[in-house]
Amino acid sequence: MQTSIYTAILAPNASLMSGPGTNTIILGRADEDGALVIDPADAAPAHLDAIVREGERRGGIRKILLTHGHPDHTGGVIELRERLGGVPVYAFSQRATPMLDHEAPDGTTWRVGGDTLLAIHTPGHSFDHLCFLLEGAHILFAGDHISGITTNVIGDLLGYLNALKRLQSFEIAEIVPAHGPTIADAQAKIAEYIHHRLLREQQILFVMQQLGPGATIAQMVAQIYQDIDPKLHPVAAHSVEAHLVKLEQEGIVERQGEGWALKNA
Ligand SMILES: [Zn+2]
Secondary structure, eight states: OOOOSEEEEEOSOOBTTTBTOOEEEEEEOSSTTOEEEEOOOOOOHHHHHHHHHHHHHTTOEEEEEOSOSOHHHHTTHHHHHHHTTSOOEEESOTTTOTTOSEEOOTTOEEEETTEEEEEEEOOSSSTTOEEEEETTTTEEEEETTSOSSSOOOOSOHHHHHHHHHHHTTSOOSEEEESSSOOBSSHHHHHHHHHHHHHHHHHHHHHHHHHHOTTBOHHHHHHHHTTTSOGGGHHHHHHHHHHHHHHHHHTTSEEEETTEEEETTO
């Protein structure tokens, strides 16, 4: 029987933020490299059983990789490592992921399934975020850098846009996000993400012009996000703030009282 390149197992951790749940990825085939898992995500025994079983079919899990230190990705790591007899855990930063065994800087590679998996540092969603590119198959395991369901939460927007632009220089056929379905037209999606952010930035500048100096983030959110569920407004506020911080870094806006103002307006 032909084994697919990877298996995605949906973790039972659905929520407003993680949508249907986190996609736990298992890669590898029954050869000397064995298997590895990306983002165990949840410690539910049935989920760990499914990971271990799929790993055994692929030569046994030898490593655990983490896209970043958020709990809907690192859940189950300690339990899974113990069940597998102490296999090493790799992530970008000990500060974000205290349970790791080895830090994996940008450019780290692992052999798996006759291919090479490359760690690409993609800050933005979190400072420690890694995407993993299976180089021969051109499949990008994108974690929360690119989401299949909703717009993802970004802390450092300037870093995020730079990381997206950097992904444009890799050959990528398919994106497997941590949340939501696989994205087939990878480079079109990356270009759309960049475009979407720049469009949002234009909207913010427009609304600031209308509201005048001292406009608060809440006022801007109310204007820009009229069409979304108010439950998501805190997420939207976070996104607007990230844009304002980027524009501040670029010298386009400045803080004024409780709000923000266009510079030289
Ligand atoms: Zn996250």
